[in-house]
Amino acid sequence: MSAGLQPRTGSAARFWRSTDARRLFGCVVGALVVAVMTGPSGSASAPTSGFTGSLFRPRAFVFVALGLALWAVMTFRSRFGDVVRRANDRIIATPRQLLVNRWYRYIFYLAVFAFAIWYPTILSGYWQEVLVDQIGVFVLLALGLNVVVGYAGLLDLGYIAFYAIGAYSAAYWTGALPIHPPMHLNPFWAIPLAVLAAMLAGVVLGSPTLRLRGDYLAIVTLGFGEIIQIVATNLTGVTGGSQGVIGIPHFSLHVDSLKYVWHVKALPYYYLLLVFVVIALAAFRSLERSRVGRCWAAIREDEVAAEASGINVLKYKVMAFSIGASTSGFAGILTASKIGFIEPGDFTVQLSILILVLVVFGGMGSLIGAAMGAAVLQWLPQFLRVHPLFGFQPQDLFIYLGALLVVMMIFRPAGIVPSRRRRSEIGLAEHGVGTADAMSAAGGPVA
Amino acid sequence: MSDSTTAATTEADLIIEVDHVTLRFGGVTSLLDISLVQHRHEILSVIGPNGAGKTSLFNCVTGVYVPQVGSITFRPESAHPVTVVGRKPHRVNRLGIARTFQSSRLFNALTAFENVKIGVESRFHTGPVGAMLHLPRTRREEHRGDNRTKELLEFVGLRDRADEVASGLPYGDRRRLEIARALGTSPELLLLDEPAAGANPAEKADLSSLIERVRSEIGISVLLIEHDMGVVMSLADRIVVLNFGEVIAEGTPSQVQRDPAVIEAYLGTVNENGHEPPAAEGAPPAVAQTRQNPSAHSGGNSPSSEER
Ligand SMILES: Nc1ncnc2c1ncn2[C@@H]1O[C@H](COP(=O)(O)OP(=O)(O)OP(=O)(O)O)[C@@H](O)[C@H]1O
Ligand SMILES: [Mg+2]
Numbered sequence A: 001m002s003a004g005l006q007p008r009t010g011s012a013a014r015f016w017r018s019t020d021a022r023r024l025f026g027c028v029v030g031a032l033v034v035a036v037m038t039g040p041s042g043s044a045s046a047p048t049s050g051f052t053g054s055l056f057r058p059r060a061f062v063f064v065a066l067g068l069a070l071w072a073v074m075t076f077r078s079r080f081g082d083v084v085r086r087a088n089d090r091i092i093a094t095p096r097q098l099l100v101n102r103w104y105r106y107i108f109y110l111a112v113f114a115f116a117i118w119y120p121t122i123l124s125g126y127w128q129e130v131l132v133d134q135i136g137v138f139v140l141l142a143l144g145l146n147v148v149v150g151y152a153g154l155l156d157l158g159y160i161a162f163y164a165i166g167a168y169s170a171a172y173w174t175g176a177l178p179i180h181p182p183m184h185l186n187p188f189w190a191i192p193l194a195v196l197a198a199m200l201a202g203v204v205l206g207s208p209t210l211r212l213r214g215d216y217l218a219i220v221t222l223g224f225g226e227i228i229q230i231v232a233t234n235l236t237g238v239t240g241g242s243q244g245v246i247g248i249p250h251f252s253l254h255v256d257s258l259k260y261v262w263h264v265k266a267l268p269y270y271y272l273l274l275v276f277v278v279i280a281l282a283a284f285r286s287l288e289r290s291r292v293g294r295c296w297a298a299i300r301e302d303e304v305a306a307e308a309s310g311i312n313v314l315k316y317k318v319m320a321f322s323i324g325a326s327t328s329g330f331a332g333i334l335t336a337s338k339i340g341f342i343e344p345g346d347f348t349v350q351l352s353i354l355i356l357v358l359v360v361f362g363g364m365g366s367l368i369g370a371a372m373g374a375a376v377l378q379w380l381p382q383f384l385r386v387h388p389l390f391g392f393q394p395q396d397l398f399i400y401l402g403a404l405l406v407v408m409m410i411f412r413p414a415g416i417v418p419s420r421r422r423r424s425e426i427g428l429a430e431h432g433v434g435t436a437d438a439m440s441a442a443g444g445p446v447a
Numbered sequence B: 001m002s003d004s005t006t007a008a009t010t011e012a013d014l015i016i017e018v019d020h021v022t023l024r025f026g027g028v029t030s031l032l033d034i035s036l037v038q039h040r041h042e043i044l045s046v047i048g049p050n051g052a053g054k055t056s057l058f059n060c061v062t063g064v065y066v067p068q069v070g071s072i073t074f075r076p077e078s079a080h081p082v083t084v085v086g087r088k089p090h091r092v093n094r095l096g097i098a099r100t101f102q103s104s105r106l107f108n109a110l111t112a113f114e115n116v117k118i119g120v121e122s123r124f125h126t127g128p129v130g131a132m133l134h135l136p137r138t139r140r141e142e143h144r145g146d147n148r149t150k151e152l153l154e155f156v157g158l159r160d161r162a163d164e165v166a167s168g169l170p171y172g173d174r175r176r177l178e179i180a181r182a183l184g185t186s187p188e189l190l191l192l193d194e195p196a197a198g199a200n201p202a203e204k205a206d207l208s209s210l211i212e213r214v215r216s217e218i219g220i221s222v223l224l225i226e227h228d229m230g231v232v233m234s235l236a237d238r239i240v241v242l243n244f245g246e247v248i249a250e251g252t253p254s255q256v257q258r259d260p261a262v263i264e265a266y267l268g269t270v271n272e273n274g275h276e277p278p279a280a281e282g283a284p285p286a287v288a289q290t291r292q293n294p295s296a297h298s299g300g301n302s303p304s305s306e307e308r
Helices: A007-017 A019-038 A049-055 A058-100 A102-122 A125-151 A159-173 A187-209 A214-234 A266-288 A291-301 A303-308 A313-339 A349-362 A367-386 A394-411 A420-430 B003-011 B054-061 B089-095 B112-121 B128-133 B136-156 B171-184 B201-218 B229-235 B253-258 B260-273 B285-290
Strands: A252-255 A258-261 B014-025 B028-039 B043-047 B069-074 B097-099 B189-193 B221-225 B238-243 B246-251
Touching: A007 A019, A019 A049, A019 A058, A019 A394, A049 A058, A058 A102, A058 A394, A102 A125, A102 A266, A125 A159, A125 A266, A125 A291, A125 A313, A125 A349, A125 A367, A159 A187, A159 A214, A159 A313, A159 A349, A187 A214, A187 A313, A214 A349, A266 A291, A266 A313, A266 A367, A266 B128, A291 A303, A291 A313, A291 A420, A291 B112, A291 B128, A291 B136, A303 A313, A303 B089, A349 A367, A349 A394, A367 A394, B014 B054, B014 B221, B028 B043, B028 B054, B028 B069, B028 B221, B028 B246, B043 B054, B043 B201, B043 B229, B054 B189, B054 B221, B089 B097, B097 B171, B112 B136, B112 B171, B128 B136, B136 B171, B136 B201, B171 B189, B171 B201, B201 B221, B201 B229, B221 B229, B229 B253, B238 B253, B238 B260, B246 B253, B246 B260, B253 B260
Parallel strands: B043 B221, B043 B238, B097 B189, B189 B221
Antiparallel strands: A252 A258, B014 B028, B014 B069, B238 B246
């Protein structure tokens, strides 16, 4: 109407009434709000410093820029979504097709592996530490949780409890706890025992609770995670209490004349981790493509039909749960032995959630996705923290993670590297078939 | 089927015996004192109006529901009769009882091939260790599983759709895929819950001939719930009629067709609730005269039989 009367200003007026404009407004305001929320807090002497300290600083521009970028992506997507998707498919399809050839694939793996061996040697000590403590361990944790959440579709919110069990088992067998083991072991030889402990914990917790429907399982595992942390805090006589445990020795290997000790340096741990990550990748890939993996997929898709097809649902759920638990336990030993010190505060529920976010971000049910998700999301905060422009504050991490998840769920719900099965599940769920989430469907008459 | 086949099968031993089964959900009695037997190699059809308890009977036989009263015995006359009641569904499946679902429960995000292979593999033994290490037995089982899956897909006529995702298959193919998956578990008794519901006439003919081949070529007994009287009359050796959870008639198709209680049940439903009868074609003559439209039931007010 008014646009028709005033053709000159018409397009601008139309723009300001459009969805694009509303989005733009939302993005900018949202960015400023986040900038204030994550900025310094005010105090009694300088009540406005919360605002001035965050809005009149370069970081405000960074946030606004991010907001604008988000707006651009949203607008671009709604306009040119199809074009982009087609181009994207073509870009992804070409390397995929190349990798179908098994020789190219082996060469590719070899190149990645060689890079993974070489690259850390040129990093600074700080980044080597990050590579082990923040990235390597979390890649392993994400791979394990991916089995539970991605393959079997079980929502485990107490995953870190098994990490704690692994770490405390390592402490026990190496004699660092107030109670002493029958014999002192080097952590390297404590690995099997601690992994076994974590796996048993998984079976013991899983057997009764995995009979429950999805949402109850999430609650029970959440509770279990809390219990483990509280027990570790309060059972001072056994676990050392809130003071934590010190003096867990480093890994060392003595076989005949061969003698090797992992000292404080990060790099040897990195290579050890690399070996285990590669083993985990290979093992889980085989699992996924085997009878076991198909049983998990069946259970995730339709439990009733899986049972009717002769699958012992409980058995396969417990299996997935305890495979995840042992991976988590293993990561626990590794951390305990590298850092030499553990305390109950290391095993918060937040950490369980963080690992879940890593898996969801990377792509549930996709090995490469889970590993990449963990690597990227663990690297990024460190990068932003040390980078002078961003001045990222680690305690803000979860704000961003939450926002990231929201954005992910809108634009790429299957994760950055989606698995084929998951992608079609989510596609189906959007059309009202099936559930696609880790909380499996409710009961009711079976027809 | 002709009466001569029926006479031949009555001599064979029993595959399943349902003995005085009663199933209640709170105040609702789904099954009341149901008794029936099925002979080996027989196609026994269970019919009845909506809500008669047919699916509930299947759920009892497959271990999904546990009846409060009564017993269900698999191979009652063999050297090792086994009771079904109290066994978990996957255990019942291991015994040799497979089923399909009224609402077609496939693993939708998986391919047709994977769907069937999951059924086939339920009889295998590969565990996590074997799978991770690619042990020889694992490889042998993979190979056997692939071959058997291909055979079954061939058998149901889905060989060239093997790599398609199940959710994308047309309706008739989905039904056949579900049958293939059930056959993969090597059953002796196959329970089909309304396999032809919602299918078009061509698909119905295909399904009928497939079910007949399941019996004649693989030698599996079939317990068939079906609303479509054309399918039932052409396939069934015997028919059991349920109404309000009770068996109201039993016999050969021609006996059932003439049974006054059956006519009463179907006409009664029409009169009281305005329900359509399952389909008029093959129904008792009296019913057929009252209801002229053979496909009328698909427009009836039963959402469950239309559910996909
Ligand atoms: N899980 C359940 N909880 C409560 N009531 C149930 C349950 N399952 C079945 N029923 C009831 O049992 C009765 C018989 O249901 P059933 O599904 O066996 O009928 P049906 O003969 O298969 O009907 P249809 O032809 O519509 O499939 C119905 O009244 C139904 O509401
Ligand atoms: Mg039914």
